[in-house]
Amino acid sequence: MGSGDLPPSxxxxxxTTGSSGVTRLRASHDAxxxxxxxxxxxxxxxxxxxxxxxxxPTRGVQGWAVxxxxxxxxPQLALLVGSETVAHVTPNRQRDDIxxxxxxxxxxxxLFDTETLSRAAAMAASPEDIITVxxxxxxxxxGTGGPAVRAADLRPTxxxxxxxxxxxxxxGAETSVDRLLVIPGFGCMAEGxxxxxxxxxxxxxxxxxxxxxxxxxxxxxxxPRADLLDAYQDAAHLVGExxxxxxxxxxTNPRDAxxxxxxxxxxxxxxxxxxxxxxxxxxLGHTATAADALLFFPALAAESFFPRFAAAAIEADxxxxxxxxxxxxxxxxxxxxxxxxxxxxxxxxxxxxIATACRENLIDGLAFVAATDTTRAEAPWLLxxLRASHDxxxxxxxxxxxxxxxxxxxxxxxxxxxxxxVFAAAGLFPTLQAHRLAAAYLRGTAKTPIFLGTEPDPFAxxxxxxxxxxxxxxxxxxxxxxxxxxxxxxLGGHYRDNLLARATRAPTLxxxxxxxxxxxxxxxxxxAVNETIYAAxx
Amino acid sequence: MAxxxxxxxxxxxxxxxxxxxITRGGAEIAAYALYEGxxxxxxxxxFLAACLAEDRARFRxxxxxxxALITERTRYDDFYTISAPETTRQLLAILAERRCxxxxxxxxxxxxxxxxxxxxxxxxxxxxxxxxxxxxICANQGQMVTRPARRLCEQATxxxxxxxxxxxxxxxxxxxxxxxxxxxxxxxGYIAPSHFLxxxxxxxxxxxxxxxxxxxxLRTLPPRRAAVRARTRETxxxxxxxxxxxxxxxxxxxxxALDLIADQPVLARRLRLRIHGGLSGQPxxxxxxxxxxxxTHDFVTYEGPYANDDIFDLMAKCDFVLVPSTWxxxxxxxxxxxxxxxxxVICTGIGGLAEKVPPGVxxxxxxxxxxxxxxxxxxxATDARTYNNLCAGLPSPPDKASVAEAYLAAFRQGxxxxxxx
Numbered sequence: 001m002g003s004g005d006l007p008p009s010x011x012x013x014x015x016t017t018g019s020s021g022v023t024r025l026r027a028s029h030d031a032x033x034x035x036x037x038x039x040x041x042x043x044x045x046x047x048x049x050x051x052x053x054x055x056x057p058t059r060g061v062q063g064w065a066v067x068x069x070x071x072x073x074x075p076q077l078a079l080l081v082g083s084e085t086v087a088h089v090t091p092n093r094q095r096d097d098i099x100x101x102x103x104x105x106x107x108x109x110x111l112f113d114t115e116t117l118s119r120a121a122a123m124a125a126s127p128e129d130i131i132t133v134x135x136x137x138x139x140x141x142x143g144t145g146g147p148a149v150r151a152a153d154l155r156p157t158x159x160x161x162x163x164x165x166x167x168x169x170x171x172g173a174e175t176s177v178d179r180l181l182v183i184p185g186f187g188c189m190a191e192g193x194x195x196x197x198x199x200x201x202x203x204x205x206x207x208x209x210x211x212x213x214x215x216x217x218x219x220x221x222x223x224p225r226a227d228l229l230d231a232y233q234d235a236a237h238l239v240g241e242x243x244x245x246x247x248x249x250x251x252t253n254p255r256d257a258x259x260x261x262x263x264x265x266x267x268x269x270x271x272x273x274x275x276x277x278x279x280x281x282x283x284l285g286h287t288a289t290a291a292d293a294l295l296f297f298p299a300l301a302a303e304s305f306f307p308r309f310a311a312a313a314i315e316a317d318x319x320x321x322x323x324x325x326x327x328x329x330x331x332x333x334x335x336x337x338x339x340x341x342x343x344x345x346x347x348x349x350x351x352x353x354i355a356t357a358c359r360e361n362l363i364d365g366l367a368f369v370a371a372t373d374t375t376r377a378e379a380p381w382l383l384x385x386l387r388a389s390h391d392x393x394x395x396x397x398x399x400x401x402x403x404x405x406x407x408x409x410x411x412x413x414x415x416x417x418x419x420x421x422v423f424a425a426a427g428l429f430p431t432l433q434a435h436r437l438a439a440a441y442l443r444g445t446a447k448t449p450i451f452l453g454t455e456p457d458p459f460a461x462x463x464x465x466x467x468x469x470x471x472x473x474x475x476x477x478x479x480x481x482x483x484x485x486x487x488x489x490x491l492g493g494h495y496r497d498n499l500l501a502r503a504t505r506a507p508t509l510x511x512x513x514x515x516x517x518x519x520x521x522x523x524x525x526x527x528a529v530n531e532t533i534y535a536a537x538x
Numbered sequence: 539m540a541x542x543x544x545x546x547x548x549x550x551x552x553x554x555x556x557x558x559x560i561t562r563g564g565a566e567i568a569a570y571a572l573y574e575g576x577x578x579x580x581x582x583x584x585f586l587a588a589c590l591a592e593d594r595a596r597f598r599x600x601x602x603x604x605x606a607l608i609t610e611r612t613r614y615d616d617f618y619t620i621s622a623p624e625t626t627r628q629l630l631a632i633l634a635e636r637r638c639x640x641x642x643x644x645x646x647x648x649x650x651x652x653x654x655x656x657x658x659x660x661x662x663x664x665x666x667x668x669x670x671x672x673x674x675i676c677a678n679q680g681q682m683v684t685r686p687a688r689r690l691c692e693q694a695t696x697x698x699x700x701x702x703x704x705x706x707x708x709x710x711x712x713x714x715x716x717x718x719x720x721x722x723x724x725x726x727g728y729i730a731p732s733h734f735l736x737x738x739x740x741x742x743x744x745x746x747x748x749x750x751x752x753x754x755x756l757r758t759l760p761p762r763r764a765a766v767r768a769r770t771r772e773t774x775x776x777x778x779x780x781x782x783x784x785x786x787x788x789x790x791x792x793x794x795a796l797d798l799i800a801d802q803p804v805l806a807r808r809l810r811l812r813i814h815g816g817l818s819g820q821p822x823x824x825x826x827x828x829x830x831x832x833x834t835h836d837f838v839t840y841e842g843p844y845a846n847d848d849i850f851d852l853m854a855k856c857d858f859v860l861v862p863s864t865w866x867x868x869x870x871x872x873x874x875x876x877x878x879x880x881x882x883v884i885c886t887g888i889g890g891l892a893e894k895v896p897p898g899v900x901x902x903x904x905x906x907x908x909x910x911x912x913x914x915x916x917x918x919a920t921d922a923r924t925y926n927n928l929c930a931g932l933p934s935p936p937d938k939a940s941v942a943e944a945y946l947a948a949f950r951q952g953x954x955x956x957x958x959x
Contacts, residue, residue, distance in 0.1 A: 346710070348615035349717060352652045355623065359659045381613070385623040429713060459696060459708040515716060518707040 048075060048135045050142040055131060055149045061112040062275065063142060064095050065135065071106045076136040079112045079120055081151055082129035086120040087112055088136055117154065124151030172198050173264055177276050181292055182257055183284045186312035187213055187249035189296040193225045193242040194264055195235055205263040206248045208281065209256035213248035218304055221245045245296050247305060257281040285316030290491060291525045301528035310532040314489050322400055324369065324408050326415055327380065330393035332365030334442040335418040339369040339405040339426040340379055346517045347375055349429060351382045357435035358390035364442065366394040367416055371402040371426070402426035406470060410484050413477045422474035427517050428454065430472065434513035441474045449475040449504050453511035459519065470500040472514050488537035491529045548637030549582045555645035557587035557606065559598035562846060564871040565670035568731070568754035569644035575755055575942030584636050586629065588648035605632050609648055617677060618717055621650025629653050633663060640949055641665040647673055651721035658724035664953055667722060668729040671868055674718040675742050678702055681865040688864065690888065690906070693741070719743050727952025729945065731869035732890040750948035754869050755941030756878060763880030764854035766929060775920045777884065778812040778856035780849065780872050783820065788862030788886060793831045794909035799916070800835055808920045811838040814852060853879040858919055861885040864906055869894055874935040882928035884915050899931040
């Protein structure tokens with residue numbers, strides 16, 4: 001922020017003006033003697049400066065305060081209702097705008113939380129009692145830049161009514177953001193509501209991690225929010241378009257989602273800004289998946305921004321993947337890679353299926369891939385017991401999720417030094433026939449891949465791509481690693497099934513040889529993302 | 539007892555999911571009775587029982603021919619019934635040491651179907667499976683009763699099973715059936731104590747030609763049937779229930795019937811109901827309801843748990859034995875015991891119960907979960923002529939030696955069939 005800029009205004013219900021008092025602070029600092037709004041008319045200007053940015057039943061009391069005589073020692077503040085002090089707080093938040101104005105780092109921001117404010121309103125002797133913030137032990141009162149806030153105004157329905165009808169209220173908007181999804185390198189999706197009884201809302205901006213993004217007009221949707229009627233009974237005429245979904249595109253830094261702030265842009269150009277809870281943002285690839293974007297845009301794949309979203313989703317997914325951790329490692333030229341199922345019952349069956357193949361002398365080397373806590377707890381002893389009966393080179397890898405297994409397969413191939421491999425995804429149970437085919441392939445010399453298809457699943461929606469499938473296939477290690485270098489990245493473990501086969505020549509197809517313990521149909525969002533990426537790559 | 543044949547072909551191994559010294563369920567009693575019957579015939583036999591590690595101290599073998607297969611609860615999967623490979627290794631080691639020529643499994647829980655598969659793949663020893671309920675077909679404790687409604691299930695399908703267990707997809711039940719069926723198909727033959735049970739397994743996919751129907755044997759039989767109790771016109775009819783008191787055993791229906799009986803003073807005067815068995819482990823609200831019912835009606839008494847050795851004496855003090863089970867049952871031991879004592883049975887007219895108790899011949903049926911129909915059946919029972927007719931029609935339960943003979947015949951037939959394949 002430049003030295004002459006105003007910080008984002010923090011107007012609130014009931015309506016305040018656009019000034020947050022910082023400009024005056026700067027003037028005061030540079031030229032002592034300027035009269036301040038919070039000045040109590042003493043002849044010696046008090047050493048305190050401050051401002052209430054927000055008084056809102058849903059966000060508490062927020063603002064800033066400094067002691068000019070000792071800027072690094074924030075003054076204690078008192079919250080009053082009428083003449084009664086109900087709480088104290090000392091500013092403990094950094095405010096870049098105040099630090100800029102003071103030309104030094106100060107801790108000026110304060111918050112009386114919603115519970116405290118609610119308690120203050122409840123303690124009011126009269127509904128007309130005014131809510132104020134003072135420097136503790138002084139009469140210095142922080143200004144709001146707007147009309148005084150009464151205890152009665154803090155009841156939501158009254159608050160809106162007052163804002164709607166109070167003459168002079170500039171904007172009087174209230175808002176809340178329910179969901180905020182951060183997509184690194186792409187932008188943010190937000191869903192919430194805004195009630196603006198005085199001026200139409202024409203757009204939104206979002207500040208997150210120090211970057212301010214503007215809502216794309218072609219991805220800004222309004223929708224009814226009938227649920228608000230319970231709290232805002234006087235706002236029936238507003239709730240029809242109170243809800244909004246917005247996409248804010250632009251570079252975002254995934255490591256810094258601090259101080260998210262929503263700016264509401266009104267007709268005429270005025271703005272009101274609302275600080276959002278720090279815990280609201282969810283980060284794609286960490287606390288959110290691509291499917292979470294459907295909560296914002298149910299027809300996500302049909303949106304014009306989808307190709308860019310798909311690319312960002314792929315990147316976020318891959319960036320979140322940690323390499324496999326070898327818990328036990330054995331080098332072997334021919335390897336059967338089994339991703340262990342998450343379900344404990346299925347885990348036992350997976351080991352029994354492998355044990356059966358071992359009894360038939362169909363396996364020369366093994367790699368198990370464990371992804372869940374349960375699997376990681378059980379797999380080591382199951383592997384130990386298996387090896388007690390069948391002395392085979394066997395590895396055990398830990399990964400973060402079963403759907404990452406395919407993407408991490410190259411690491412497993414490299415770690416084990418496998419020249420040839422057969423891979424079976426989680427939830428797949430190759431029959432004895434499949435193991436015979438796998439063994440023949442592993443012990444053979446064929447250069448083209450083999451695909452082992454699942455048996456038809458009568459309980460799942462028809463999946464046209466069930467075969468040939470990258471869920472269970474074999475290839476030479478070198479060829480697969482070369483293919484991975486140029487193949488487009490895909491989301492999750494479910495490749496669009498025939499892509500691998502399409503990209504390779506004359507594969508061997510072995511349908512109906514693998515059983516499943518649950519529906520394996522990729523989610524629609526995975527398919528849509530993968531289709532988009534594949535189309536772009538080809 | 540005849541001297542064991544020391545033939546070159548070794549022992550017959552009877553394998554049960556638990557040992558009678560640890561639990562006293564029908565399956566392990568029947569398995570042990572068979573083992574004793576084979577011994578009585580002079581056949582070299584051993585008895586192997588799965589035993590949880592924590593139950594090791596309770597394992598009391600009666601001879602050196604009895605073995606424990608030590609298993610661990612945490613290393614067992616009860617959905618597919620897969621045990622730890624260590625259990626399989628113990629089994630194979632004992633079979634090899636005793637040069638066993640044939641194995642007869644009396645369950646697959648605890649032992650694990652993986653042991654069946656290993657036995658089939660790693661040895662030449664043929665094995666037979668005796669079914670005691672529907673564990674392979676039904677994941678609900680093998681009862682073929684829906685959950686949570688506890689309705690009778692006519693046919694297990696992946697969709698129906700996923701309805702009972704909504705936390706599992708139908709594919710998993712399809713896989714379960716595939717695994718169970720494939721494992722059991724390795725057997726040389728199957729034994730079912732009732733046609734009803736066999737029919738269910740045949741409908742499920744096992745070959746009918748491999749089935750033999752052989753009644754469970756009792757470990758002991760009374761030397762003779764108890765005499766009919768002397769009675770006058772005023773002598774009340776005594777009806778007893780026996781066994782663990784659980785919801786599946788239908789005690790709810792009996793409690794519901796008590797109020798209806800009380801509404802019929804003549805019947806209430808002519809009837810005495812004795813409930814025998816353990817009540818431990820039941821929910822507090824059920825126990826409270828049970829206690830209240832006993833305290834309210836003077837024609838019903840709770841006799842408490844009993845020792846197995848006392849069963850015939852206790853039954854002899856009754857006129858009828860009541861079996862109000864709400865699941866299909868197979869061939870409940872209590873029915874054999876009632877017949878051995880010389881007492882007709884009043885039972886639910888379903889499944890194995892209906893098969894084992896021909897109505898009007900050896901007992902009286904009533905509708906499942908229908909207390910009014912139970913009262914009707916009890917009223918029908920309190921008639922001297924009916925009673926005498928039923929007593930005259932009671933079948934004689936086989937002794938364990940004759941059961942063992944039937945098993946040997948089935949083994950011979952099964953092995954021949956196996957050779958054909």
